Amino acid sequence: MASYDVIIIGAGPGGYVCAIRCAQLGLKTAVVEGRETLGGTCLNVGCIPSKALLHATHLKHEAEHNFAGMGLKGKSPSVDWKQMLAYKDDVIGQNTGGIEFLFKKNKIDWIKGWASIPAAGKVQVGDDTHEARNTVIASGSEPASIPGVEIDEDRIVSSTGALTLPKVPKKMIVIGAGVIGLELGSVYQRLGAEVTVVEYMDAVCPGMDADVQRTFKRILEKQGLNIITGAAVKLAEALKTKAKVTYAPKKGGDDVTLEADVVLVATGRKPYAEGLGLDALGVQMTERGQIAVDSHWKTSVDGVYAIGDVTPGPMLAHKAEDEGMAVAEVLAGKHGHVNYGVIPGVVYTTPEVATVGQTEAELKEAGLKPKVGKFMFMGNARAKAVHQGEGFVKIIAHPETDRILGAAIIGPAAGDMIHELCVAMEFGASAEDVALTCHAHPTYSEAVREAALACGDGPIHS
Template sequence: MVVGDVTTGTDVLVIGAGPGGYVAAIRAGQLDLDVTLVERDAYGGACLNRGCIPSKALITGSKLAHDAGNAEDLGIHANPAVDLSQMMNWKDGIVDGLTGGVEKLCKANGVNLVEGTAEFSGENSVRVVHGGEGQGSESIDFEHCIIATGSRPIQVPGFEFDGEHVISAEGALDLQTVPDELVVVGAGYIGMELAGVYARLGTDVTVIEMLDDVLPPYEDDVSRVVRKHAEELGVEFHFGYTAEDWEESGDGVVVTATPAAADGGEAAEAEEDDERETLELSADKVLVAVGRQPVTDTMSLEAAGIETDERGFIQTDDRARTEKEHIFAVGDVAGEPMLAHKASTEGQVAAEVIAGEPSAIDYQAMPAAVFTSPEIGTVGLTADEAEEQGFEPVIGKFPFNASGRAMTANETDGFVRIVADEPSGFVLGAQIVGPEASELIAELALAIEMGATLEDVASTVHTHPTLAESTMEAAENALGHAIHTLNR
């Protein structure tokens, strides 16, 4: 029996229950708005189910196993046996608990949950097609709509995901046995995080990257520390190469990689110098991790009068509004940076704007983190960016090899760097590469948000011995009176 179409109405319709959508729905519910949240897959979105959370679980598990097996200097001699299937079960338990928590929080805040795929049928209405045979559809009229449909992995021509030989990050987060050999296409943050996971578990990992280094958006001295660690784990890199094709070979594959087109960079110079040959790389699996693209092609946006740019992103203002005043877009569909916490911030702002609150998004203090080994945490401006914007940057830096706490954690690579405006002392940005960088960056994000100066950070007493002292020392270094490192 097919359920007939019914029409309901709501103050706020949210499409997508990822970190942007469910936060928007909960905040709107808190503001006494009638809210309907449509999700076609799983509460928590890609971040909670197929990205942020499961990847960090495997990073923790693989690091624990690797550190235990490589701690002879500490007097620890061990040879841990890794049961990847059990590790995956542990990871899945975390994900299930969090997704269930999201659903409960939504219901507790009065959010009406609807399962299905939403498509616009007009500027103030959508049609929701329910999954499953005979489940039918329904129409929902809305006063305001928040689009939060997230993103999906980009597929490389010739390397379409088949779930067996060619996998996405989602597939890599669900393997039941540790592969002997893994080829990773792409040395961005996803590729580098997962390359580290499997290298620590004992896989021979080879990374193909068309550019000339890992983590292209980051400064050279930051990415260099991460690349060095990966190489020490045994990861082999082929920079300036493009994955061209693959074919089955026994139970695995052989990947063909060719020199990337000359772009004037180091990779191009290397190509001219040694006339590099085509590579043939064997592997059990090929992980393609070349980035993500917005999911904006499933909603019939044209019916609502919404256009996307050439990359598929929806343009918004600092209140998350699209070109239609009553329709908002948050998270990955609204463009870079594609970060879960950025999505949540935009979702909260959108809900507050709809409720009449004077809310807006400030991207100046938006932190970012990469969970490689060691971690990277950044916020605000680099020194070059600060100079381009007319500031007179002053830099303070503190190396972790001068930190007593880093030494006792046996993690001394990397540094904390603070960028400030010299005349005013205002903190403008920070770059951290080292242990717990994703946690340490929060202090400097707060400093930028509140308009703190170098003196404010330097004069704040930090607990000893901690990694956080490095932030204080970097600020003191910028002022010329650091105690535990040479001053600039």
């Protein structure tokens, strides 16, 4: 029986980051992971492979729509789908292999298999039981479906199945206009599929800034996506050579049936804690099936902690990573902290969409009339030079203190630019602080400064 200071269950972004930080802080650490590779959903069948396909298909789009105008003449590239999937798999391999290297570098034991917790302080993997002073559950999440829709990973697929389709479908229906649905819908639309997105809510990316929702939907439709909002999916049927989706318009009218080669179910994810034995252990759960934790990520059972998608909060890899580092600090006797008010969210389409903090609508509902500074990318020289002049930067600030309370960006490199505003918010900066900071020219980031200026006397290039 092996004994550790901490055993972490799950090697996704939360689990592997927690393990590395624990090891760096001098704790004897092991990670239990049943996959053949480390990295969890994110690196194997989520964030990383989808970004590889988004990159490849974006270049195809550029070649077909913008190369000629820039003086790059020649035949548009054809798609070798098997080679594109091989490229995606190579990207996965490089990243998962990198995590394995980091485990060896930090002397972290990888216990291969699936874990259960028979009692506090014990973790069972197969026939072996290991002792741990503390156990961290980082078991992640799995795709969720809706009533009337059964995923078979053939005709009706989850995001996992959508990453390994044997061929590019002629027609695809995407159920759900959230991050996963719009990213993978964009991939297959660029590859030549006729893609229809069906969303229950009245806007894409529910919960996001309303200005972003409207602009984003318009841009995606201009690119070729057919987006139907306010549609309640009742049934998805997998037939021999096609699939059918039936939905009811929320505003009334007859049911509508659509046909496609493949249906992608992108209706979110749900916590995954199967086989851990949490009921018998006495771990308290929330009504939504998440593991309930306190402010130090401790469960109702002494010595058992939980982080990431299996706990309340946004299901984001970087949220899990922050919690992983924070709980490691707690286990090492230090102070771990996560600022949940400054966790950005990104959609990696083209253009990218990034948000952080509170929305204008949320603040108004709370009785605050915030200052709003907005700058369109059409006024940004760098964005226009790369055919990405659509979109904007929006900064939301306190009406009296000018402190930045939230931000939204739809435009080139939004997922990278949002972090300037994250850092500003972390330090309690005002919009004026950002406006008075010199930004290099020509950069996309100048649009952030212009939006900050718009919170005051006004932008320069608008």
